[in-house]
Amino acid sequence: MALYRQDSSRPETPAVTLSNTDDVQALGLEVDRLKLIVLSFPKFTDGRAYSQARLLRGRLGYKGELRATGAVFLDQLPFLLRCGFDSFESDQPGFGEALHRARSLFSVVYQPTEDGRLPVSALRLASRQ
Amino acid sequence: MRCDMPDTHFYHYDSYDRALVAERVAQFRDQVRRRLSGELTEEQFKPLRLTNGLYLQLHAYMLRIAIPYGTLSAQQLRKLADIARKYDRGYGHFTTRQNLQLNWIKLEDAPDALAALAEVDMHAIQTSGNLIRNVTADHFAGAAVDEIEDPRIWCEIVRQWSTLHPEFSFLPRKFKIAITGSPNDRAAVRVHDVGLRLWRNEAGEVGFEVIVGGGLGRTPMIGKTLREFLPKDELLAYLEATLRVYNRYGRRDNLYKARIKILVHEIGVEKMREDVEAEYAEIKDGALKLAPETIEAIARQFAPPDLVPRKPESAAVERLRLEDRDFGLWLKSNTAPHRVPGYAIVTASLKPAGAPPGDASATQMDGVADIAELWSEGELRVSHEQNLVLPHVAIEHLPSVWKALSHLGFGEANVGKITDIIACPGLDYCALANARSIPVAQRISNHFADLARQHDIGDLKIKISGCINACGHHHVGHIGILGVDKNGVELYQISLGGDVDFGKTALGTILGPAVEADKVVEAVDSLVTTYLEQRGEGERFVDTYRRIGAEPFKERMYGAL
Numbered sequence: 189m190a191l192y193r194q195d196s197s198r199p200e201t202p203a204v205t206l207s208n209t210d211d212v213q214a215l216g217l218e219v220d221r222l223k224l225i226v227l228s229f230p231k232f233t234d235g236r237a238y239s240q241a242r243l244l245r246g247r248l249g250y251k252g253e254l255r256a257t258g259a260v261f262l263d264q265l266p267f268l269l270r271c272g273f274d275s276f277e278s279d280q281p282g283f284g285e286a287l288h289r290a291r292s293l294f295s296v297v298y299q300p301t302e303d304g305r306l307p308v309s310a311l312r313l314a315s316r317q
Numbered sequence: 318m319r320c321d322m323p324d325t326h327f328y329h330y331d332s333y334d335r336a337l338v339a340e341r342v343a344q345f346r347d348q349v350r351r352r353l354s355g356e357l358t359e360e361q362f363k364p365l366r367l368t369n370g371l372y373l374q375l376h377a378y379m380l381r382i383a384i385p386y387g388t389l390s391a392q393q394l395r396k397l398a399d400i401a402r403k404y405d406r407g408y409g410h411f412t413t414r415q416n417l418q419l420n421w422i423k424l425e426d427a428p429d430a431l432a433a434l435a436e437v438d439m440h441a442i443q444t445s446g447n448l449i450r451n452v453t454a455d456h457f458a459g460a461a462v463d464e465i466e467d468p469r470i471w472c473e474i475v476r477q478w479s480t481l482h483p484e485f486s487f488l489p490r491k492f493k494i495a496i497t498g499s500p501n502d503r504a505a506v507r508v509h510d511v512g513l514r515l516w517r518n519e520a521g522e523v524g525f526e527v528i529v530g531g532g533l534g535r536t537p538m539i540g541k542t543l544r545e546f547l548p549k550d551e552l553l554a555y556l557e558a559t560l561r562v563y564n565r566y567g568r569r570d571n572l573y574k575a576r577i578k579i580l581v582h583e584i585g586v587e588k589m590r591e592d593v594e595a596e597y598a599e600i601k602d603g604a605l606k607l608a609p610e611t612i613e614a615i616a617r618q619f620a621p622p623d624l625v626p627r628k629p630e631s632a633a634v635e636r637l638r639l640e641d642r643d644f645g646l647w648l649k650s651n652t653a654p655h656r657v658p659g660y661a662i663v664t665a666s667l668k669p670a671g672a673p674p675g676d677a678s679a680t681q682m683d684g685v686a687d688i689a690e691l692w693s694e695g696e697l698r699v700s701h702e703q704n705l706v707l708p709h710v711a712i713e714h715l716p717s718v719w720k721a722l723s724h725l726g727f728g729e730a731n732v733g734k735i736t737d738i739i740a741c742p743g744l745d746y747c748a749l750a751n752a753r754s755i756p757v758a759q760r761i762s763n764h765f766a767d768l769a770r771q772h773d774i775g776d777l778k779i780k781i782s783g784c785i786n787a788c789g790h791h792h793v794g795h796i797g798i799l800g801v802d803k804n805g806v807e808l809y810q811i812s813l814g815g816d817v818d819f820g821k822t823a824l825g826t827i828l829g830p831a832v833e834a835d836k837v838v839e840a841v842d843s844l845v846t847t848y849l850e851q852r853g854e855g856e857r858f859v860d861t862y863r864r865i866g867a868e869p870f871k872e873r874m875y876g877a878l
């Protein structure tokens with residue numbers, strides 16, 4: 189399993205690994221202390237960790253590394269990035285290259301998420317003013 | 318190459334929408350290449366192709382094209398005809414979800430077909446897979462007399478929000494949303510994962526009733542009210558909260574228990590409401606709140622065409638009505654009142670006697686596009702009853718429209734009648750089927766072909782599914798027919814009393830043992846005879862059934878077989 193980290197100089201502890209049935213909100217203030225949270229995709233069609241990621245980033249304001257592990261394939265990357273993942277374990281050939289391209293695959297996004305990209309609705313509003 | 322889109326009276330893409338669709342085609346082209354080279358296994362490829370509308374059916378790939386809220390321009394319909402000619406066998410099938418299916422697509426052609434669609438601002442994104450599907454709406458939207466507000470404005474807002482939603486692209490199961498803007502629900506909002514009904518409260522404000530957990534399939538359920546009144550600008554926040562609860566807690570251990578209706582059923586609607594409201598409270602004043610300018614900009618694009626009010630009576634219509642009985646019948650069944658005086662909403666029946674319901678050849682599609690251009694402001698709708706709708710026809714043009722439609726084979730005066738059958742593709746195409754649906758529909762259609770008799774029988778909805786997945790909505794047919802398999806023999810289970818009208822939504826009740834394929838027509842005939850003998854003044858089939866119950870129908874039907 190190869191590991192792809194956005195920032196390889198960051199400390200990896202303290203860390204916690206969660207199951208995709210865990211309630212991430214139970215971590216509460218604990219997230220401020222954590223440097224790495226690992227979320228899992230038992231099957232790539234099981235999308236619970238996307239919600240966990242958004243709650244961690246958006247609701248709890250988690251700033252550390254957020255890693256996807258398990259069935260992680262390159263075609264999920266645009267979604268994973270938008271939900272706040274910034275580190276990935278995957279054994280799929282070509283994953284690293286795909287990661288480089290993933291952000292530019294779609295120049296347009298419709299949803300506001302925690303990745304900081306401006307959704308189309310905001311761009312339209314700005315261009316109208 | 319992209320065509321110039323003519324002005325339409327519905328949403329037209331801007332450069333952002335176009336960029337997204339083009340990038341999506343490029344992404345899929347690459348995925349198909351990787352599949353063909355063996356880099357992707359079928360297991361890995363399957364969810365990718367499904368979210369681009371590509372199914373593997375019994376004989377070939379099927380491409381399901383989204384027709385958002387069932388609205389199409391004449392130009393778009395012509396492009397669909399082109400694609401059917403070029404990449405398929407020259408015909409397509411309009412479905413109960415306001416989509417168009419092409420049944421004979423080659424995998425290597427699929428990216429080109431999608432690129433061709435993109436030329437007219439169309440796509441097949443999210444017409445399949447475990448995610449938020451193409452949003453459906455009242456097919457009379459923007460023209461109906463009883464409309465409070467055009468539901469398509471909200472469908473478009475939901476379309477954009479749900480397109481490639483990063484959090485909700487791998488839900489436990491598919492998720493269907495329908496929106497109606499009229500008290501007379503033509504979008505079946507109570508049998509969707511989420512149904513939205515626009516209504517005006519006592520303070521005079523328009524908002525949504527949010528209904529959750531309806532659906533047909535193996536475990537048919539009628540949706541429950543999650544929120545009585547939701548302010549319109551909070552729609553996306555509320556949907557996001559609902560979907561988040563479903564994504565986290567919906568069952569994933571059993572494919573047949575994964576729809577949101579099972580979650581709602583198991584935890585109860587009160588608990589569901591508590592969870593959704595708690596999540597909603599966290600996000601309601603966030604980035605998903607819709608700015609008035611955003612709503613306004615989209616609403617403006619749905620501004621109705623400038624129709625000059627006309628005289629409601631027309632000498633040409635009167636003359637032809639006296640001359641031609643069929644035209645008179647057609648006026649009764651295939652036209653509906655329009656909100657502008659002197660206009661009508663016309664339904665082109667895709668159910669000529671003996672034909673497979675919902676099928677249209679490329680030539681027929683071109684023909685209907687011409688008619689729409691000449692007489693309906695260049696606009697069309699696909700109804701969930703698998704017909705096409707011409708929303709803005711001047712009454713004095715009705716004779717011309719009827720003649721032109723009849724010439725194409727779409728002028729049958731049978732909308733809402735016994736031969737206006739909904740049928741799923743069934744065993745002729747579908748890998749999951751137990752039994753054929755289309756030939757059963759065709760036999761019933763032939764048997765009851767006489768128009769005067771159909772009009773005497775009156776409103777009667779027959780819905781046929783080839784297996785318990787219920788794509789033909791048999792649960793809500795006045796007469797529902799379900800194909801079952803008993804030791805390799807195709808049998809049909811008959812139910813009575815289903816309905817999708819708002820306020821009257823009901824699931825049918827099975828009459829008794831399933832009947833053999835060659836007895837279905839006789840069975841239906843005996844049900845109709847029972848009704849004709851027992852009906853009271855002004856009663857429809859389903860009304861008589863409700864009044865006298867199943868027994869007389871049952872006795873007669875099994876006695877006749």
Ligand code: SF4
Pocket residue numbers: 741742743744747748749750751782783784785786787788789
């Ligand atoms: S109801 Fe069954 S047979 Fe018919 S289309 Fe759906 S899955 Fe196929």
